[in-house]
Amino acid sequence: MNTLIVSTFDCSFEDFDKFVADFHEEEGHKYVEEYELIKVNDHKSHLILKVKDLEGFAAATSTPEMKEWDKENGYKDICYSLTPVE
16 A cells, blocks of 8 residues: 655754654564655654554554654644555
């Protein structure tokens, strides 16, 4: 499933980029085939994901540790399902 996550955060984009990369390396690769993180500005990004296990991804991003990181960094997101236009 192709997914777009529009995120805002209080930390720097560089810190968020590292957080996403670390998550993908440690856990996310189990659920996400590939991803691309695009900087909109210092506190906003667009993350395009090719998710291969949506339930696993949702569980991995909803742990108490992830929720605490979200709270500490003012993280908010809006998720969209993407379908190709033919």
